[in-house]
Amino acid sequence: MQKDYKGPVEYSLEIAIEKIVGLLKEDYGISKRAIALLLLQDEEEIKALVREKETEALSKIEAIIEEISAHYIHPLTYELALERQAQVRQIISKAVTVKQEKVSIREKISRLSMNPITGLPLVLFVLYWGLYKFVGEFGAGTVVDFLEGTIFAQYINPFITNLFVRLLPWEILQDLFVGEYGVMTLGFRYAVALILPIVTFFFIFFSIIEDIGYLPRLAMLLDRTFKKIGLSGRAVIPMVLGFGCATMAVMVTRTLATKRERIIATILLALAVPCSAQLGVILALLEGNLPGMLIWAGVVGLVFLFIGYLTAKILPGERPSFYMEVPPLRWPKIGNVLTKTYVRVKWYFKEILPLFLLASVFIWLGKLTHLFDLVINLLRKPVEAIGLPHQASKIFLFGFFRRDYGAAGLYDLNKQGILTGLQLVVACVALTLFLPCIAQFLMTTRERGWKVGLGISAFILFFSFGVAYILNLLLSNLGVVL
């Protein structure tokens, strides 16, 4: 199909296209005209392809493109898009008729969900009932209590422990498999009794809002805010997933368009997005302490926005563009939800189980070589610097192995009455920001490479204590009593 692109006659795009087509000698699988158009739009991969196939032609082509670009106000991509759009409109006007109807209820709800004034309260509503009540209280609370407290603690663990103690007479090896942090008693149990139910419930929630068509609307709603922190609406999905399990969310950052966006999302997930396991324990800790909870949420939220904004400023690269289809709202289909949940849980569990088992081995090695005592001693100074008792240093180390284990340790300390309200809030903030769990760390290095993974961890290590230090200083000097 031939088209005439307008413009000053002697520099018309059509002439440039013809010239470029004339220079292309090789076979490209698609028409030379299409290749010429892509070259005019400065497409890297096609440029590389042409450079590889016919080196000499490219420099001549680039000269043509440079000359023609100078005669248009807008980038050629934009000019071409305008031309195409006009052409499409013309075809549409001939072939399509739309009956104007009243705005349906679905459409009204859809608009409300994307309007900031009504949309933001709706997000809070969805998060409260879906994430906090359904995944947190029911999944991570009731179901986990039953699986872990009853099934594992009373039946499986005693049986396995007994078995291994009989099979392996060496205490060191017994520790590896069935000790306090054993591969079976911690790694396996943690994956099956804790992560599996939490993630299953999370995926049910996620699949339902996905099936309804809520996610693209959420992405549209948050796109503007996300742009400021170097992300696009596309990043809504990994961020929402991060509240379920950040390890999985890091894996999902693959779907983001640019490397820059992937790195920013990974940093934010590691730093300021607590996973459901951690969130559950922290919410329990601060329950009934409304000012404390607000301070915690406020500080973590601010850190999220601030670091996002800062990394977006520092990291080179283009701002992401975002364009998304918004499908109509639909009633969720039970079959869809179940299938999606099943497939995801299965895939996720296969990815995550080996990492948990590996983490147990690391803990075993750490204890065996007394490396842990060393690290706990190293952490002692910074922990005391942020105004916490030295017993808290252990929490941070274990928090690295299990995010919520650190929080649970805090829970124990708090029960012993060692912590003041202020210390508790500072500790919660520090622990939320502190290094993600080892599984997330391993996933980060796998997705982003060792350099980025270690760099992010080093930054977080200092930053989390820095924020906690300032918060402690601020609150104590202001004489805040929580």
Place this chain on the structure above:
Amino acid sequence: MPEEGSQAKEKMIKIAIVGSPNVGKSVLFNALTKRYVTVSNYPGTTVEVSRGTAKIDSLKCEVIDTPGMYSLLPVTEEERVARRILIDERPNLVIHVVDAKNLERMLTLTLQLIEAGLSLILVLNIMDEAQREGVTIDARVLERELSIPVIKAVSTKAKGIDALKQGIKDYAERL
């Protein structure tokens, strides 16, 4: 190579299904292939591509379900892979699946695919929702304007699949 039969019937034709995300490409792919489907990462990427074979009467087809693309000018890794498939694997026939509700946004890619010199069938999918929204499309006018076959479909209800198969056969006979 078997000797008997006309060449067109014995030859295996390669079909690529393209289109933006969420237009029902995979449902259509499954309806065509049914069996012998493999899913693998496209070399050097984390993008998954499904491939399968279909048999329409005696015509054998290799069918590729490409990742979602909005334009030949790629933004995401998925789009890059989809374009690479069109360029490197040289499908004989390309089926462009579009959401009939949003035809205006989707036809741009159709024009680009035509411009790229690919043999094309346009599938107007999700016709039921389009009708519910009061959108009527004259497929014959579209065929005339674009000079390619246009087929209406509701892939989730298996509507239009037979017409598409017929379209593929017609294409193979002209080969």
